[in-house]
Amino acid sequence: MDRIVVLDFGGQYSHLISRRIRELGTYCEVLPCDTPIEELRRIPDLKGLILSGGAASVYEKDSPKCDERIFGLGIPVLGICYGHQLIAHLRGGKVVRGESGEYGVTEFKVTKKSKLFEGLKGKERVWMNHRDVVRELPEGFEVIGSTDHSPIAAFEGKNVYGVQFHPEVSHTPNGMKILENFLSICKARRAWSMRDFAKRTISDLRERLKGKRAIIALSGGVDSSTAAILVSKAIGKDLVAVYVDTGLMREEDREFVEKVFSKFDLKLRIVDAKERFFNALKGVTDPEEKRRAIGKLFVEIFEEMAREEGAEVLVQGTIYSDRIESGITKYSSRIKSHHNVAGLPRELNLELCEPLKDLYKDEVRRLAKELGLPDEIIKRHVFPGPGLAIRVVGEVTPEKVEIVRKASYIVEEELKKAGLYDGVWMAFAVLLPIKSVGVQGDERSYKHPIVVRIVESRDAMTANFFRVPYEVLERISTRITNEISQVNRVLYDISNKPPATMEWE
Ligand code: XMP
Numbered sequence: 001m002d003r004i005v006v007l008d009f010g011g012q013y014s015h016l017i018s019r020r021i022r023e024l025g026t027y028c029e030v031l032p033c034d035t036p037i038e039e040l041r042r043i044p045d046l047k048g049l050i051l052s053g054g055a056a057s058v059y060e061k062d063s064p065k066c067d068e069r070i071f072g073l074g075i076p077v078l079g080i081c082y083g084h085q086l087i088a089h090l091r092g093g094k095v096v097r098g099e100s101g102e103y104g105v106t107e108f109k110v111t112k113k114s115k116l117f118e119g120l121k122g123k124e125r126v127w128m129n130h131r132d133v134v135r136e137l138p139e140g141f142e143v144i145g146s147t148d149h150s151p152i153a154a155f156e157g158k159n160v161y162g163v164q165f166h167p168e169v170s171h172t173p174n175g176m177k178i179l180e181n182f183l184s185i186c187k188a189r190r191a192w193s194m195r196d197f198a199k200r201t202i203s204d205l206r207e208r209l210k211g212k213r214a215i216i217a218l219s220g221g222v223d224s225s226t227a228a229i230l231v232s233k234a235i236g237k238d239l240v241a242v243y244v245d246t247g248l249m250r251e252e253d254r255e256f257v258e259k260v261f262s263k264f265d266l267k268l269r270i271v272d273a274k275e276r277f278f279n280a281l282k283g284v285t286d287p288e289e290k291r292r293a294i295g296k297l298f299v300e301i302f303e304e305m306a307r308e309e310g311a312e313v314l315v316q317g318t319i320y321s322d323r324i325e326s327g328i329t330k331y332s333s334r335i336k337s338h339h340n341v342a343g344l345p346r347e348l349n350l351e352l353c354e355p356l357k358d359l360y361k362d363e364v365r366r367l368a369k370e371l372g373l374p375d376e377i378i379k380r381h382v383f384p385g386p387g388l389a390i391r392v393v394g395e396v397t398p399e400k401v402e403i404v405r406k407a408s409y410i411v412e413e414e415l416k417k418a419g420l421y422d423g424v425w426m427a428f429a430v431l432l433p434i435k436s437v438g439v440q441g442d443e444r445s446y447k448h449p450i451v452v453r454i455v456e457s458r459d460a461m462t463a464n465f466f467r468v469p470y471e472v473l474e475r476i477s478t479r480i481t482n483e484i485s486q487v488n489r490v491l492y493d494i495s496n497k498p499p500a501t502m503e504w505e
Contacts, residue, residue: 010054049076227356
């Protein structure tokens with residue numbers, strides 16, 4: 001399986017580049033920019049390198065760099081934005097701070113014939129996002145394109161290319177053509193498929209985990225389910241999947257997980273820890289403290305399980321967007337201090353194995369399908385690690401969790417009936433710690449309100465509230481107040497993210 005590697009200098013779009021290359025049919029993964037050269041040499045079928053963008057300036061002492069020996073690997077190298085400047089800098093050219101920045105869509109002129117721009121017109125619209133510019137080219141390099149602001153907006157050297165703009169974003173209409181040309185330059189075969197990825201990953205995992213026992217927290221979400229099946233196909237019963245019944249899960253969740261995984265050759269352990277979780281949450285009202293309490297208990301339970309099972313490896317279904325939200329890629333700026341990744345903090349004294357870490361959600365879904373997971377899992381909405389505890393605003397009690405659980409079930413069921421479930425990111429209920437007056441059966445009531453939250457999102461980074469048809473909202477509202485005796489009022493959350501988040505806590 002031919003591969004391209006993106007070396008990540010902390011750019012916002014580093015992973016988008018890898019995704020685009022995969023869309024073009026060649027397998028691509030992202031590695032830290034300072035990946036040792038020996039490691040790169042060991043990658044089988046490595047056909048080309050792409051140096052990503054990044055926020056730093058190449059001439060600063062501490063800015064991220066890569067090993068200069070990458071130019072001696074005998075494979076084509078393409079630099080994008082920071083990567084473009086870095087190539088110039090490392091090869092003896094000059095990069096300086098531009099007089100002004102160049103941001104947004106810009107007109108770019110192809111000034112010299114190059115394989116990189118084959119099939120392009122003389123003038124192209126490209127998307128720019130930079131302040132520094134390449135002022136002088138290294139020896140043996142030629143300019144192949146420019147903009148008004150950047151005379152050296154693209155260059156070519158021997159087996160090396162650089163573009164100041166971002167071909168990977170959709171604002172560069174012919175960006176995919178440029179990436180496709182780069183793949184041709186690399187002579188990379190474009191025959192990658194999810195099936196190959198599954199096969200290759202399983203065989204890599206078998207090699208890596210040989211003779212070790214592993215454990216995974218299986219929540220029944222698509223990520224952990226896919227990771228569990230992938231690893232179990234590699235090491236069989238040496239993987240133990242643990243489903244922790246926290247008491248904070250969705251309606252009939254445990255039964256659902258048992259039913260789905262009974263069809264797979266997976267060693268599944270169910271741990272009933274409801275009491276422990278509710279005890280740990282007693283008196284806790286602060287959202288972060290809730291997460292900490294839950295995380296801590298998860299770790300405790302996991303340590304117990306790992307000890308009992310003699311596991312030394314922890315498998316997690318972390319996907320790419322979990323990592324970017326947590327600011328985990330080495331040089332990216334931290335967007336916000338997010339929740340623990342994939343529901344489990346990293347303090348466990350176990351070797352970490354994250355086979356999905358470079359995949360986007362829709363790619364994980366495709367992989368899940370390839371592995372034979374049912375649609376019920378593949379299309380299931382995501383669910384936060386801390387579960388319903390962060391949907392009960394204020395103190396969490398079993399009674400309050402039960403209210404939210406029932407209400408969420410109604411929201412989901414009505415959306416499914418209306419054929420809207422698959423089109424939204426998440427749909428759930430939140431219980432507020434206040435009460436309001438109502439009238440039911442000629443009597444005054446004083447009860448909690450439920451907030452219904454339904455959001456659309458592509459990648460969890462941003463979200464819009466979903467424009468639910470009023471009839472559906474009304475059915476949801478009526479059912480919630482009819483079927484849940486502790487509720488007399490239903491609200492619909494019309495906030496987008498940002499400024500709100502999807503969850504209330
Ligand atoms: P927010 O509320 O940050 O949520 O807009 C974005 C996505 O992340 C999920 N989420 C969590 N997942 N642990 C998790 O594993 C958490 O602590 C957590 N908080 C939010 C949320 O459900 C949504 O899909």
